Amino acid sequence: MTTHDNHDDRDNGHERDDQHRGDDQRADESTLREPTGPLRSPDDPRLTTYALGEADTQTAALVERYLAVSPEARAALDELRTFAGLLGNELRTEHAPGLDPARRAALEQALGDGVDAGSVGNQAAVRDAGPAAAPNGSPAPTRRRSIGRLWWPALAAAALITFLFTSSWDFITRSGHWAEAAPPSAEVLAQLAREEALELEAMKRRLPLALGYLHGGSARSKAASPAPAAQAAPAPSAAGEPFTYDLFGEEAPAGAAGEALPSSQLGVPPAEAWMQPSGSQTTAGSAGAAAAAGPQASGSESVTGRGLKAGGLVAAVDPNASPAIPEQQWLQSLGYVGVAKTATTVDGGEADDARLRESPTSPSAPQPARESYAAIHENPFVPLTGDPLSALSTFGLDVDTASYANVRRFLNRNQLPPADAVRLEELVNNFDYALPQPDDKHPFAVSVESASAPWAPQHRLVRVALTGRQTVEAERPASNLVFLVDVSGSMNSADKLPLLVASLRLLVEQLGGQDRVALVTYANGTRLALPSTPGSERATILAALDGLSAGGSTHASAGIQQAYEVAKQGFLAGGNNRVLLCTDGDFNVGITTEGALEDFITGQAKSGVFLTVLGFGTGNLQDSKAEILADRGNGAYAYIDSLNEAHKVLVRNLGATLQTIAKDVKLQVEFNPGAVAAYRLLGYENRALAAQDFRDDRKDAGEMGAGHTVVAFYEVVPAGLPGLPGTADLKYQSAPPPDADGEVSPELLTVNVRYKLPDEDSGREFAVPFVDGEAGFSDASEDFRFAASVAAFGMILRDSRHRGDVDLERVHAWAAAALGSDPHGDRQEFLRLVRAAQGLVRR
């Protein structure tokens, strides 16, 4: 039936033809736009537009306002109109021959034979006369294909098909005169109007495209997904509104009109499990991640490190795991070539992985680990001796939250995380705390609180907190971002590249016209997938992101150098210039020697381009490497295990992720020997600094982002106690020296903070003294108690020798009593993780 043939031709007539647009064209378009705002010169393109009668009312108003005040512009307008007339006259007289007689005759024949079913054969013959015309195949397969290609909301599709069938019967019975059958113009136009409205809606709502297709395809997922993900997306996809697609010829992904397609056709993506906030699905979430990672990857996650209580290799079979096949279908439908069955790296990368792995190998690991964590040697109690240096605890700030997300990933899969993956400071810092805001003198405020340590009541627990200045979103300085994305074959699993794309889409939605985004991919080579584009060109950026597909091995490529190059080219003075490295662990970004890579990044950071590392996926996470690179790059390292986490890192905490308010922030706490016998810093083991490094501005330390709060706990043994276990009989420890006045100061400690403003190189410093009270743990503030319970949780996971007799039940009780308002559900999620761990920890 010829009416169905039409769908082919409609494509040719009207599809926004991406294949005919090159990179340079997109780049050009992004830089050359008609300006906005009042006109200032006769050279404004809008004057030409107005002269040609093409200006819309808004532009016309602006132009007329300008014409009223500028005689120069009026003269220019006249010239433009005159020249336009001349140009038109001349060009229209250009010789334009028509078709030659042979072709004309062929067309005549096509017309004369009419357009019934019978004419298609003729058309085929006619087409043979014109070799350039591409045959579209016989009618029957075209018809089937056309029906198959109907991507309509189910209801509209049914209506339209019915109409076309009805009207086409007329064409069959009559011979060749379309006009005599009543053309379904009103209905078709109405349908067109509906489609038009939907297209416009789709243009305006790109975020639901990301969340919509991820949530689509299953009513179960829609029901289960609570507020955070849905907040960013107005209801359309959840409400079952027909899913729409954009204007750039992108294929709408499978799950989008999930209502229209049976799930058996495209597969319900089990990987959607990672789209659920971790709070709503535990085993199902772990099943999704497990299915995505595949049996092989799970098996290979016998990681190094101490304290792995779950027993090394984890059985891959999870009772809730979805079969891999639907996932393959889903990945295929998204266009990822070579659907991965596992998340392991291809062989080409193994040797590199071995080189990059940093953690000391544990002889007990039965199989080489693919994930690596730097060994953590827990901070011991430091007794205050006569040596002044012993009274100083110096460390650099850490605002990474990767460890918490990583721990959550393990617990969601019913595994205990390796002890080395548990960084106490990152667990505690994952949460928001209500702390005093800084004044104008310094970009952050320091507050100190103390209470008795819940796991050792005779000890004091001191919380030192830094609160970074919040910035109003409107005042956020412009960002120049370069996404450096790993598209190697190992990224080809549902919790990697698709999650990465979805996460970056969330970020892009937050950006505006003053921001710039570029996209560099690395795998088998480097590719500038998107040159630096203003953030307002959202569709272009999102199209480039969606065009990413994984494949190839990670050979050495110049990825990171190119990324920094692009960042430097688009450098915004006074803005936030940043490379965001998104990877599952392959750092084959062009510089293969570890030391050289770190040096390169350090050098780049000095030039004002910072590095943030976003980790994805399982089985290959080079956690230690990522953290080092982020540290050297004056940025942060976040691990994104779910779209919810992506939302937290890239939307909720966007200011913190994107905007550094202070760099190289170091703390030095001086303890008063008169009041303190010993102290222990919880966490920050890999941030320790020597005392003399505190004032050494060449020493790199952590960065604070806008709105960050950073918390450090000290467990303090007060002076006068019998002392540490085993030291009761020491003979040579002297009494605490009095200060100059002969009196012992009442202060417990003084916190010294040193930092640099982002564009300065010399440090600033200030000090905050603290006098301890007598508060017991239950008297402490809610935030204090919650943070302490998180620290205790971390100590249990690490099987710290300082944990005392605390157990997870008590941790749960402390945390549950300190939930507070918990607007984003983070603390509730923590409670769930505690319960999950309870099932796994032996004691």
Place this chain on the structure above:
Amino acid sequence: MLPGVDVLRKERLPRPPGQLDDPAGPTDPVHDPDDTRPATDGSWFRSLVDRYEAPLTRYASRLTGDRERALDVVQDTFLRLFRQPRADIEAQVAQWLFTVCRNRSLDVCRKEHRMTSIDELAVAALPSAEPRPPAALQRQELLDRVLDLVGRLPPRQQECIRLKFQEGLSYKEISGITSHSVSYVGVLIHEGMKTLRARLGALTPEA
């Protein structure tokens, strides 16, 4: 774009007139509402062929750089036209025709020369086949000059200028045909006119 998943390909239908910020309504210059419409679709199609074969051939010749292939492209365009339901495209037939012609031309070029963007096309002036009467020599000189200068414009500017001034299409239609944004079309035409005026002014002070 996606291998083997036709089911996901999007259908594109022409935009109905007057939907998008278009208070003026349909801008198809050939659609004169006062014209009595041809009684049958067949004669309507014929009238379109009469009206558009020359402009389309001219347009396609520029894009493909080859008269023969251009004629094939135009024939193909019309054959596709005949299969459209008239009511769907009647309001914007010019845009439809030029879009299809453009796409087919670029396809041909890509297939033949592995070019990927219009910028790489050989957009050259084609010689006129008719002899020039001597009386119109001066007039012809200006025309030649204009054509020559237009032919030297960057390809995108040249295409938009031709579509605008030669074929009389609106910015919106040009935007639809070429996939540029309307704003970018405006910039291209502005830049092109600026260049032309400067160069033409240098050659013919009195123009």
